[in-house]
Amino acid sequence: MKRGHPMSRIIAGAAGGTPLASVPGSLTRPTTDRVKEALFSRLDAFEVISDARVLDLYAGSGSLGVESASRGARAVDLVEFDGKASEVCQRNADLVNTVARRKVVAVHRSKVESFLDRAGESTRWDLVFLDPPYPLDEPALAAALAKLLPHLAEGAVVVVERSARSPEPTWPEGLERFAEKKYGETLLWFAEPGVEPDVEPDTAGD
Structure with missing residues (x-):
């Protein structure tokens, strides 16, 4: 999980500079502003934020999702199971929604x-963040990625944040890693839906 810490803030966009609420104690693992700034610089280069539908899984404080909203995402879903963390998500969501x-x-x-x-079967997201807690094992992460795959829009980008000591995620068939970047103890993996090969029509018997 991500993510909030006492100095965390929205870096850019309509709500840029706004301090974010953080999850108390050690319930979540903060994504530093340095990593977040580098990540969003790359995503801006990919041109996947503006008007995007964004999904922030294992959201923690929701800092990646609300950063996307500040930078022009059309709709953002924060998914967090922990009660205290989800309350923090709501406070940070309210900040952006107010702006x-x-x-x-x-x-x-x-x-x-x-x-x-x-x-729903027709639900699709353009940009998805997964920053699970370190104790989440690799099979559980692989299962989440497999469930996510049918809900990715064409040209979607998936970002997985893990410890630099963690192995590469097991990507389901149809989801392909295209980049990775290490920032200290943090490793970001970037993936996208694979392009399905064209299938020639069956003309047997014509």
Whole structure:
């Protein structure tokens, strides 16, 4: 989980400079502003934030999701199961929604797998963050990625944040890693839906 710490803030966009509420104690693992700034610089280069539907899984304080909203995302879903963390998500969502004067960010208190199971077949996201707690094992992360795959829009970008000591995630068939970047003890993996090969029509018997 991500993410909030006492000095965390929204870095840029409509709500840039706004301090963020943080999750008390050691319930979450902060994504530093340095890493967040570098991440969003890369995402800006990919041109995937503006008008995007964004999903922040294992959201912690929701800092990555609300940063996306501040930078022009159309809609953001924060998914966090822990009660205290989800309350912090809501406070940070309210900050951005107030600036936007509409509900851009929605908070869902739910386990990631349950949330994805409930998502409608037509629900698609353009940008997805997964920053699970370090204790989450690799099979559980792989299962979440497999459940996510049917809900990725064409051209979507998936960002997985893990410890630099963690192995590369097990990507489901149809989701391909295209980049990685290490920042100290943090390692970011970038993936996208694979392009399905063109299938020639069956002309046998014509």
